[in-house]
Amino acid sequence: MNKKPIKPDPKQRGMGMFLQRGVNIATQAKGEGTTTPPKKTISAETTTLKGSSLPRIEGEDKEDQEGAQKRTKNKTSKKETTKTTPSRQSARKREKPEKLDVSSPKKKPKAAGPTKYHENSRREKGYKRVCGVDEAGRGPLAGPVIAAACILPEGVQIEGVDDSKKINSEEERELLYEAIMEDKRIETAYWICDEKRIDQINILEATMECMRKSTEMLPGGPVDWALIDGNKIPKGLEDKAEAIVKGDAKSQCIATASIVAKVTRDRMMREIDTKYPQYGFKDHKGYGTKAHCQAIEKYGPCEYHRMTFAPIKYMDLSKYE
Structure with missing residues (x-):
């Protein structure tokens, strides 16, 4: 007996429709019956889907093209929106107040010196x-x-x-x-x-x-x-x-x-x-310069040094006796 061909459901899309078409084509190839040729035929074109080649259905081409056109339009509109709409960073930059001109700051007038x-x-x-x-x-x-x-x-x-x-x-x-x-x-x-x-x-x-x-x-x-x-x-x-x-x-x-x-x-x-020339008092007047501190370290303090001032008060004076 001739088997009745399986009628595809026009509402179905994608893989389900492909399987229905495949069964119908296989039945026709064996000569198990004559059926009315389907409205849609398999395209010779194939598409690579995750590493496998699958036949592409002609009925889906228009839908894919329309979808691709929509996606292209969406991308174009996004790009245009990005160009016309300022980013947050650029908006912040524009909101910043203008810098004051400080190229020639006013100099403070010199003090006139002591007065009465x-x-x-x-x-x-x-x-x-x-x-x-x-x-x-x-x-x-x-x-x-x-x-x-x-x-x-x-x-x-x-x-x-x-x-x-x-x-x-x-x-x-x-x-x-x-x-x-x-x-x-x-x-x-x-x-x-x-x-x-x-x-x-x-x-x-x-x-x-x-x-x-x-x-x-x-x-x-x-x-x-x-x-x-x-x-x-x-x-x-x-x-x-x-x-x-x-x-x-x-x-x-x-x-x-x-x-x-x-x-x-x-x-x-x-x-x-004139009494203690080794300390150089005529030059530094007793202030703690490097040369003065080195002289104190070498010779120890003299009678005119302040014994309560650092570094003298922390020194071991016994080695100078």
């Missing part, structure tokens, strides 16, 4: 004898600490006077010192605490003591007001003094006192150098 503003403002309030006070020698490993006090009367000012630390030339400081000391209108005084006193009461207390004593030693008598360089007021001057940070760069009388204190101490250190 502080002295004059106190005189306007009724304080007649206004002095400036500054010290020299707080940091060195050897030698004394010295504080000086100076009173500049109204209308008196030494040309070139500035913070002594800003005057690099020792000769220039010496000339200014001589000009200050020769002017009889200017009152000056200083007080010295040597290295023994420093070790006894510590460097801060010794400095405050020098400052207070220097104001008491002024030839014209007690002061009405004292302008102190730094941020501390010595004991005994609390009611008639003010501390001015970096006062030697702001006040004329403090700058004058700084020169007197610095030159006086430098001269003392040069004298000490």
Whole structure:
């Protein structure tokens, strides 16, 4: 008997339809019956699917082409969207504010140097004898600490006077010192605490003591007001003094006192150098330079060294006896 051909289900697609067509073709090849040829025939074209060659059905070509066209359109539209729509990164970049033009920043004007503003403002309030006070020698490993006090009367000012630390030339400081000391209108005084006193009461207390004593030693008598360089007021001057940070760069009388204190101490250190030349006091004035520390290590400390200052206080001094 002739077997009835299997009618393919037109709703089925893909592999199921292929199997139905395959059975029908096999039946026709054996001559087991004549059937109406199917509307769709197998294409000679094959496609590679995961390493195997399978026949391709003509009926699916249109659908595949339409699907491929849709996918191509989708890819094209995505590319166009990507081009037209800014990314988050580029959007952030655009949202950033414009940078300010800093190509030519304004330079800070140079300070005019110490003035008599502080002295004059106190005189306007009724304080007649206004002095400036500054010290020299707080940091060195050897030698004394010295504080000086100076009173500049109204209308008196030494040309070139500035913070002594800003005057690099020792000769220039010496000339200014001589000009200050020769002017009889200017009152000056200083007080010295040597290295023994420093070790006894510590460097801060010794400095405050020098400052207070220097104001008491002024030839014209007690002061009405004292302008102190730094941020501390010595004991005994609390009611008639003010501390001015970096006062030697702001006040004329403090700058004058700084020169007197610095030159006086430098001269003392040069004298000490004649007694102990191996330490080089005339060059470094007792400060802890490399050459000075090497000399201390080699020769040990001398009588002018501060025994409470590092590195001397940590040294084994028995090997120098």
